[in-house]
Amino acid sequence: MNKWAKSLSGLGLLCGVALAEGDVTLNEARAYLDKGEPKAAVIQLKNVLQTSPEHGEARLLLGETYLKLGDGASAVKELEKASELKLPKEKWVVPLSRAYLLQDQPKKVLETAKVGVEAPKPLRSQLGALQGLAYIALNDAAKAKSSFEEALQLDADSGDALLGLAMLELSEKRYGKVEEYANRAVAKDAKNGSAWTVLGESRRLQGNGQGAIEAFGKAIEIQPADVRARLGRATAYLASGKLEDASKDVNEVRAKAGELPMALYLQAVIAFQNKKVQDAEDTLVKVLNALPNHPPSLLLMGSIAYQQEKLQSAENYLSKYLGFAPDQLPALKLLGATRLRLGHAKDAIAVLQPAADRHSDDAQLLALLGSAYLNDKQYDQGTDYLARAAELAPDNGFVRERLALGRIATGNMDQAVADLKSAVEIDPNLVQADITLVLALLQQKKYDEAIAAAVKLKEKKSNDPMPDNLLGTAYMAKGEGGKAREHWLQALSIKQDYNTARLNLARLALTEKKPDEARRELVAVLKTDPNNLNALLGLAQLAESQGDQAEMLKYLQEARDKNPRSLPPALLLSRYYLGQNKALNALEIAQAAERDNPDNPQAIFNLAQVQLVAGQDANAVATLRKLVAKQPENPDFRHTLAQALAKTGDKAQAANVWGELRQKSPDYIPALAALAELALQDKDYARAGKLANELKTKAPKVPVGLQLEGDVRFAQKQYSQALESYQQAYKQVKNPALAQRLFKARLAQGDFKGAVDGLHAWLEAADQDVESWLLLALAHQEKNHLREAAEAYEKVETLRPGNSVVLNNLAWVYQEQGDKRALEIAEKIQLGSDSNPELVDTIGWIYLLNGKPDKGLLLLQQAAVQAPHLIPIRLHLAEALIKNGKPEEGKKELQRLLKEKKDFPEKAKAESLLKGLP
Helix, strand or coil: CCHHHHHHHHHHHHHHHHHHHHCHHHHHHHHHHCCCCCHHHHHHHHHHHHHCCHHHHHHHHHHHHHHHHHHHHHHHHHHHHCCCCCCCCHHHHHHHHHHHHHCCHHHHHHHHHCCCCCHHHHHHHHHHHHHHHHHHHHHHHHHHHHHEEEEEEECCCCCCHHHHHHHHHHHCHHHHHHHHHHHHHHHHCCCCCCHHEEEHHHHHHCCCCHHHHHHHHHHHHHHHHHHHHHHHHHHHHHCCCHHHHHHHHHHHHHHHHCHHHHHHHHHHHHHHHCCCCCHHHHHHHHHHHHHHHHHHHHHHHHHHHHHCCCHHHHHHHHHHHHHHHHHHHHHHHHHHHHHHHHHHHHHHHHHHHHHHHHHHCCHHHHHHHHHHHHHCCHHHHHHHHHHHHHHHHCCCHHHHHHHHHHHCCCCHHHHEEEEEEHHHCCCCHHCCCCCCHHHHHHHHHHHHHHHHHHHHHHHHCCCHHHHHHHHHHHHHHCCCCCHHHHHHHHHHCCCCCHHHHHHHHHHHHHHHHHHHHHHHHHHHHHHHHHHHHHHCCCCCCHHHHCCHHHHHHHHHHEEEEEEECCCHHHHHHHHHHHHHCCCHCCCCCCHHHHHHCCCCHHHHHHHHHHHHHHCCCCHHHHHHHHHHHHHHCCCHHHHHHHHHHHHHCCCCHHHHHHHHHHHHHHHHHHHHHHHHHHHHCCCHHHHHHHHHHHHHHCCCCCCHHHHHHHHHHHHHHHHHHHHHHHHHHHHCCCCCHHHHHHHHHHHHCCHHHHHHHHHHHHHHHHHCCHHHHHHHHHHHHHCCCHHHHHHHHHHHHCCCCHHHHHHHHHHHHHHHHHCCCCHHHHHCCCCCCCCCHHHHHHHHHHHHHHCCCHHHHHHHHHHHCCCCHHHHHHHHHHHHHCCCCCCHHHHHHHHHHHHHHCCCCCHHHHHHHHHHHC
């Protein structure tokens, strides 16, 4: 008896001992496996190992069970432990090698799947076949074939070797040889489930869906828990359009084996084909978390992202997919279409042009490439490709329509109209061509022809409201509002809930200054379509025009709530909150809008603007850098980036961005003005003045050059010359910035009355200008004009209620006047003022003077701790101590103050208080 036989004999004795000891749980696990319930077997085996972690047979059986479940990682873990428990190698070497294969660790297979020449031939044959499978994984077909042939020499019936050869032939698409080898394996062992699985895959790839389903079904009958067979059959069902059957197989795999990536992928495909796009996307995220480079998932995610208008995501997924399959034409076309919709025409050309060189007979590809050239303003090339596409697909009305758009772009309107007419004739159902034809004729101001084209469409679609809507649009363009109304009403008589016509009627009513009629139409739209974005925004616009801010806000919020991913209501709401000085509300909305529209420049730009107002300057810079990278030619985006950089204190980088912008767009006025402002801040008055003169020359009809000239003169204390520049600018355009500059220039000259009168004149026309009212209030307070200061602060509080600094100043002014409202305001602003010592000081002082000395003392002590360097607070504290019957403490505070500060405006008052103390 050789050593292998002795080992087997010994193992039998060990097993006999175990059974004799009543190893019931292990036998229960085997019974579950025989019934096709591997998960239950796992539980039983874990119970064994919990009490006997060194139980080799349980460890081995658990690893083999995980292998059947397709859980390679767990199988490797358990089988490696089994190999360390002194079990004979012939027990664990095969399953461990299979587990390594499942984990895509072919090199470990080659290291492990080795035994001596004294080992039984069947075992050596089996391990040779597994080595062959490892070589397949390493893309070494020659060594794989050699290993399989050696395995067959040792055992002519080796199923693994025959299947390995079948797999090699499958990779070369030699399906006849695949069937030969797989059938040989089945002939030797009709219950070889893997052989049936390979047969199924071969038939599936040949397009024999029913044959594949039958072969996979045989494999499943033999091995109900065979994950590969079930997933193969699910794939075949999908190809045959049998979604329900596919879903059953996928669900079975998931129930028995958990969230295997391939099962999840197929589930995502099923959801996608069932038009459950969000479910498909959520599932694919799990697949890509496990297999980040799974090409089919990348392609499907790209398709989903494209459908959902997540164009940047679509581009990322499709680009990554094409890294694995660079010549896959449908993916190339989809990537080109994605880049077109992103506005990246050059990038679309880059991916479509090489494909068009290889597939010059694909009309759709040529039409996409032609459209890309049109969008890149290379109209001649675009029209050429579209004309070629039209030749290849003369019956394709869509291509003819795109060609017409090319003609329109090149100014060839007559030929464009001819192409559109041809498109309509080719495909009477191509509604977009009819619409474009009408619009093209309207663009040519051929109103009667546009009306005639719309009438023809109406003849074809007499029961459709759309032609009457077009007719109404044409009559409206012709200036015949009455006839436009007739056709829009006619459209509604055909289809009562045709809201496009109602919206047009609302717009007509607004142009006719009939707000009540417009409101009725918009409300009618909402009755049939409560989520209609245009109607809700129209009602918001109507409310704003009537000065009803509350009503406007209500409709904007409703528009956003009912259309959460739509950009327009989010933009309007965030801007509204900024205008109300509620930056955090605006920021929340802007961030959500950008998340929902990550590829939309408007959403990104809006977020950056809100971040700047909210004080998130560094975040704004990052957002704007992303935006500039997307649209490098947009000067407004670059300008705002430079502004954000300057706001963060990085003036050098800001100057570089403005300098680059000036080179790209020499006449871009905001960049010149910003560079002048920087020079002014750096006290480079010569350069600032030079830039101001350049602005005056380049933009003589706008006041920016004169305003900057005035700023330069003001900074140099040339107040009369500054006033002259500001006055000239103010004559061109009256705005808050110039009104405030005029005020400051007159104050600087000592003309307080002229300054106040000038600002009042401005405020008569701009009663809502908060900043100017505040400037006026501060000036009056400084002059101790208490009544006028109070009136101005009251106006500010009315326009922008709740500002703690304004309330603080107003309370102070009231107190100086002996107005009891000072105490009311102090109590109002006490909450939330803890972090501002000056506010706390004001409140404490008011309490002290209004019969609440103890409460005032506590607040003044708090303010003094927070700001010991502020002398007025220290002086108030001393007075509060004295008034609270603590003269010794007040005396000490005054003495410390006079000792620490040698000279200060309130010194005489401090000395007087000290002298009055005993």
